[in-house]
Amino acid sequence: MASDTTAQAAKPRPVNAMSARDYAIRYGFLALLAGLVIYFGLAADGFASPQSAVFIFQSVAITGILALGVTATLVVGGFDLSIGSVATTAMMASSYVMVVMGGDALMAVAACLAVGVVVGLINGFLIVYMRVPDLLATLGMMFLLVGLQRIPTEGRSIATGMTMPDGSVASGTFSPEFLALGRHRFDLFLPNLLPISVVVLVVLAIVIWFFLEYTRFGRMMYAVGSNERAAQLAGAPVNAYKIWAYVISGVFASIGGILLAARLGRGDIASGNNLLLDSVAAALIGFAVLGAAKPNALGTAVGAVFVGVLLQGLTMMNAPYYTQDFIKGAVLVVALVFTFALSKRGKR
Amino acid sequence: MVEEPVFRVEGLRKSFGHIQVLGGVDLALRAGTVTVLMGANGAGKSTLVKIVSGVYRLGAGTITLAGQAFTPATPADAIRAGVVTVHQNINDGVVSDLDVATNLTLDRLNGPGARLVFNPRRVRREAREVADRMGLTVDLKANVSDLALADRQMVAIARAMAHEARVLILDEPTSSLSSAEADRLFQLVDRLRERGVAILYISHRMSDIRRLADTIVSLRDGRIAGVFDGAELDYEGAVNAMLGQKISRTDVVVREASAPVFKVENLRIAASAKPFSLALGDGEIVAVTGLVGVGKTAFAETLFGARAPLVGSMTLMGKAYAPRTTQHAIENGVFLIAKDRADSGIVPDFNIYENISLPFLKRLSDFGISKRRAERARARKQIAELGIICRTERDDMSTLSGGNQQKVMVARWLSQPAKVLILDEPFQGVDIAARRDIAGKLRASAPGRATIVFLTELDEAFEIADRIVVMSEHTLVGEHRNAEIDIDRLLAEIAGHHGAVN
Incomplete structure (x- = not known):
């Protein structure tokens, strides 16, 4: 059923008359992923192990969550460049709540989610009511947040026992429950295998996939993204759907920020630099999965895993770390060619 | 000279x-x-x-x-x-x-x-x-x-x-x-x-x-x-x-409205225009005709809640009707098949059945979860009734001809019962065969609702309407029963000589 809904778009001809080209468009990227897994499994020692698989998922969990959020904004025909800075702002907010204000894990999580909702609402307001183009509004928000997260601590990172600007020493600590979000592992076949971040990624992927594909709200969001005026004349509250998309994106990004803070155990102003580009890349690679040629949750998740597999495999085959961005970029370009040059949809 | x-x-x-x-x-x-x-x-x-x-x-x-x-x-x-x-x-x-x-x-x-x-x-x-x-x-x-x-x-x-x-x-x-x-x-x-x-x-x-x-x-x-x-x-x-004077008297059997459905009173749709009134009855098709730019689309959108009237009131089934949004209009059973389907109708990323069910997803879903099987069954029924030429209800819209695309738009709004069905230039970019099919289907399904069609081409009005209303300079200037029409008067009204007539 999943392939039925995501792939129908790119096959104008009967199923039994699919040409090699149609097959290439639909399954090419999945075949490439399978090929990579098999190749690395044979070539790199230890790649084909549960630990390695979990490591791959863990390495892409946070960018994957952010990518799922940005997918929602892509669906309504928008874009959200502020996700990376929302995540780091949430990280700083949770650290501040616990270390400086002495709050507990629940308060920290609530503060992060509040950051996501508020930023999403502001983005949506700017884009819908102030008519600022989406890229510019969210770019502005990105700058604003990068600056904002440094103000309370005057540019310092937040860690337990840090010295405050007024000379006193912060009394709070990261609560153990909060840190567990980043460090606890569930047992799955092997003891202590599955980290919470991977579970969150899988759950959120399923939730957003179901929401976009199987609920009327998701369908309306696709309609808004495809022809806004037609959607409006079909009775859709277009503005509300757009704002909701940015709220979803903000909340997902703040969840990513929570996991980041819990993993690091400090509010590090220097972390999270690559979050935006990596997650946008995953969402765009997702266009190529199953020939969807449009933003889709399944594709985004596959796109994130694809990047993870490639980097993990190359690392295990001793490719130097500084080639990683180049490889990610190359994958993105190939995926975009798949989407726009090969599929009929892109030619319109 | x-x-x-x-x-x-x-x-x-x-x-x-x-x-x-x-x-x-x-x-x-x-x-x-x-x-x-x-x-x-x-x-x-x-x-x-x-x-x-x-x-x-x-x-x-x-x-x-x-x-x-x-x-x-x-x-x-x-x-x-x-x-x-x-x-x-x-x-x-x-x-x-x-x-x-x-x-x-x-x-x-x-x-x-x-x-x-x-x-x-x-x-x-x-x-x-x-x-x-x-x-x-x-x-x-x-x-x-x-x-x-x-x-x-x-x-x-x-x-x-x-x-x-x-x-x-x-x-x-x-x-x-x-x-x-x-x-x-x-x-x-x-x-x-x-x-x-x-x-x-x-x-x-x-x-x-x-x-x-x-x-x-x-x-x-x-x-x-x-x-x-x-x-x-x-x-x-x-x-x-x-x-074109080759006014082809088609075989429209003119019907009378059986019961009042919808009324507009003293409606003003442009700042300098005269207010006008119009009543629509059950089972009749009223064509509003006039040159391009005389306010037909503005009128259509006002009825559908996509545009607020400057002055005036509307009554639907005896109750006051003042739609603030298109959603409100649809919930009240007032549907608009908009002009220019590529711009205002078709969702290009959606296939036929998704396009048909678009406005009615709320009715076609349980707790927000869409029921694609039911949607597809309904779409298949519409495809058969309107004679939409396609392979399956899952075909892309881009594979259809202009006439079939327009049939899908009509099918969308006929797929649920309407109290008032508004069509704005439904025959634009539509071949003659498809136009006949659509007109026939509209007339066959007319009882049970009021239908108002906005048309620039007179021939089309003669083909489909029971009554023809003339619009000029953002107001209504004349009305004719589509049986013994005084063509000269009708043309004079369209050309703006209505002062002498009214």
């Missing part, structure tokens, strides 16, 4: 694929006169303009300018030869981020002889010359984006005329101007006429035509349907020729 035409088109033909758009058009423009070209949508006006302005190549025929053969290969060729066109979309004729002076001299920045260095002072001097010649009073330093629409239009025309044009083609220049702004445009046209420019003026607006025309040419289905000349122009005859 027996002057030799400066610009002459003879036997012009043009086809796209197998479809002949122009089938032998003759046209003569004399210096110092305004020739108005009238034609309904699809009559071939824009194709004619595009050939003359060098966008398309002509299929067959000859064009001569001052006795010489005129065969522009590109729009720039046409302009250099002295035939300039100002297109309908004002912002295509100006660069809005630059100032007026640069806009007026923009064409000198390109082409042979253009200077390498941009000298603002020389540009302003040259622009001043152009502006003075045209009697243009706009501040040359102002940015075009800060100007009113009429001023931008003037700048676009002045820029075009900077080439010492002998022929000026104005394509619906007043379509987005207020009447005061239009007056200023008319004065400019008068000045150009006095200077001996031959002007081809394309418009539907009767007020423009009465004000400016020396000659009226009616175009219909790619042929000249009538040329009207002389001291007393026959405006009704021109409209008649444009709409």
